[in-house]
Amino acid sequence: MQQSNTYIIVFSVVLTIILGLLLSGTSQVLGPLQQEAIALDKKKQILGAVISASEIEAMTPQQVNDFYANRISATVVDLSGKEISGIEAEKVEIAKDYKRPADQRQYPVFMFHAEGNPEAVESYIFPLYGAGLWDAIWGYIALETDMNTIGGITLAHASETPGLGARITEGEVQSRYVGKKIFDESGALVAVQMQKGEGKDYSADAHKVDGMSGATITGNGVNNMLKAYLGHYEAYIKSKSSNQAVAGL
Amino acid sequence: MSTETLEKAIENKPAEPLFSKRRKKLVTDPLIDDNPITIQVLGICSALAVTTQMKPTLVMAISVIFVVAMSNFVISLMRNTIPSRVRIIVQLAVVATLVTLVSEVLKAFAYDMYKELSVFIGLIITNCIVMGRLEAFALGNKPYDSVLDGLGSALGYSWIILTVAFFRELWGSGSVFGIPVFDYVSSLFGPDFKLATNGLMVTPVGAFIILGLIVWVQRTKTGYVEH
Numbered sequence: 001m002q003q004s005n006t007y008i009i010v011f012s013v014v015l016t017i018i019l020g021l022l023l024s025g026t027s028q029v030l031g032p033l034q035q036e037a038i039a040l041d042k043k044k045q046i047l048g049a050v051i052s053a054s055e056i057e058a059m060t061p062q063q064v065n066d067f068y069a070n071r072i073s074a075t076v077v078d079l080s081g082k083e084i085s086g087i088e089a090e091k092v093e094i095a096k097d098y099k100r101p102a103d104q105r106q107y108p109v110f111m112f113h114a115e116g117n118p119e120a121v122e123s124y125i126f127p128l129y130g131a132g133l134w135d136a137i138w139g140y141i142a143l144e145t146d147m148n149t150i151g152g153i154t155l156a157h158a159s160e161t162p163g164l165g166a167r168i169t170e171g172e173v174q175s176r177y178v179g180k181k182i183f184d185e186s187g188a189l190v191a192v193q194m195q196k197g198e199g200k201d202y203s204a205d206a207h208k209v210d211g212m213s214g215a216t217i218t219g220n221g222v223n224n225m226l227k228a229y230l231g232h233y234e235a236y237i238k239s240k241s242s243n244q245a246v247a248g249l
Numbered sequence: 250m251s252t253e254t255l256e257k258a259i260e261n262k263p264a265e266p267l268f269s270k271r272r273k274k275l276v277t278d279p280l281i282d283d284n285p286i287t288i289q290v291l292g293i294c295s296a297l298a299v300t301t302q303m304k305p306t307l308v309m310a311i312s313v314i315f316v317v318a319m320s321n322f323v324i325s326l327m328r329n330t331i332p333s334r335v336r337i338i339v340q341l342a343v344v345a346t347l348v349t350l351v352s353e354v355l356k357a358f359a360y361d362m363y364k365e366l367s368v369f370i371g372l373i374i375t376n377c378i379v380m381g382r383l384e385a386f387a388l389g390n391k392p393y394d395s396v397l398d399g400l401g402s403a404l405g406y407s408w409i410i411l412t413v414a415f416f417r418e419l420w421g422s423g424s425v426f427g428i429p430v431f432d433y434v435s436s437l438f439g440p441d442f443k444l445a446t447n448g449l450m451v452t453p454v455g456a457f458i459i460l461g462l463i464v465w466v467q468r469t470k471t472g473y474v475e476h
């Protein structure tokens with residue numbers, strides 16, 4: 001009887017229904033908690049571009065939320081650098097937006113304010129999104145108020161090779177970008193290129209950083225991503241830096 | 250049919266103690282003498298991939314223990330109703346469900362771990378240890394024995410990957426569970442002294458070397474020879 005086709009079909013259907021109910025039930029129950037975890041993670045990533053990972057790690061989720069609310073404000077701009085009103089920057093999903101043509105995307109900008117002085121902006125944080133070797137890579141880059149010097153960067157990935165490309169998430173790799181410049185002397189956007197090979201000293205070159213051995217393609221992905229997204233924000237970045245130049249006079 | 254008659258014969262005997270010698274063996278055998286990684290050479294993929302640090306390795310170990318024990322239990326409960334022609338698919342469905350549960354729970358309560366392990370949690374489904382125990386044990390034995398058997402195999406897997414992770418994190422990153430041991434030891438010997446970390450240990454190659462050494466030490470001690 002157990003070998004009859006009817007039995008097998010009924011057995012499979014019943015099993016599928018039970019397991020399906022179990023999984024969808026779990027997903028329903030845990031869904032809100034997961035959304036919270038994802039939102040918190042996004043805030044941590046944004047903050048990661050301006051404060052160190054160990055500081056963020058020491059904070060409780062509540063502290064992260066408070067810190068974020070006090071120190072970060074955000075706006076959304078379009079490709080020409082004009083602000084788009086009525087959109088919450090945190091709600092813009094870069095990954096989904098990435099599929100649209102560059103001039104139709106929404107570009108969130110996060111501003112990191114000085115402690116105790118909500119007027120003064122310490123740095124501007126821009127999201128990044130691109131392709132690594134296997135899958136998507138993304139991150140946030142912080143520019144200092146001269147709109148040229150990199151204050152910090154956080155990078156994350158979906159499934160780069162552990163120990164090789166996945167090293168972009170390491171603090172040591174990310175710290176290589178700190179202090180580098182994105183514009184050359186003539187004011188053209190050149191961003192920063194991660195080089196092939198590892199162990200050379202690029203501290204004299206404002207546009208090059210040491211590479212990751214065995215992860216050249218991930219490194220190229222990071223380079224393309226930086227160049228592309230800084231390019232998308234170029235109009236906004238230039239508008240900010242010229243404002244300051246005028247204010248400086 | 251033969252398994253059913255065999256079970257009836259056992260049922261007529263007085264109840265076996267909860268931790269009889271035979272049952273203890275179910276748990277202890279896979280720890281050393283029949284270790285899934287070092288003797289059966291199963292589950293190598295994740296043993297190489299997740300063992301750069303202790304913390305994700307521990308989470309991985311706990312997840313595997315849960316999945317192997319639970320899937321052994323569930324399959325053993327259903328063993329007399331599973332049509333043998335679709336038994337692999339049934340096993341796969343049960344294992345995949347359990348793995349998805351683990352992954353969902355991690356996503357909700359330990360998102361950082363979920364991000365770090367994401368692919369490898371999913372890959373527990375294809376971990377040969379899980380299917381291996383289901384085929385070799387759970388299909389022919391009672392639920393309680395199957396749970397013990399699952400625990401044994403998963404613990405055998407766990408202690409090996411934790412040992413590998415211990416050496417890889419210590420030599421590769423100079424820390425244990427994220428505590429910077431090398432920095433501390435270096436500071437004891439004065440400001441100029443610095444213990445160097447070995448980048449090889451961070452790559453999968455490092456795992457092969459450590460694993461090879463463990464297998465060597467173990468086989469020297471137990472005298473195990475492959476036939």
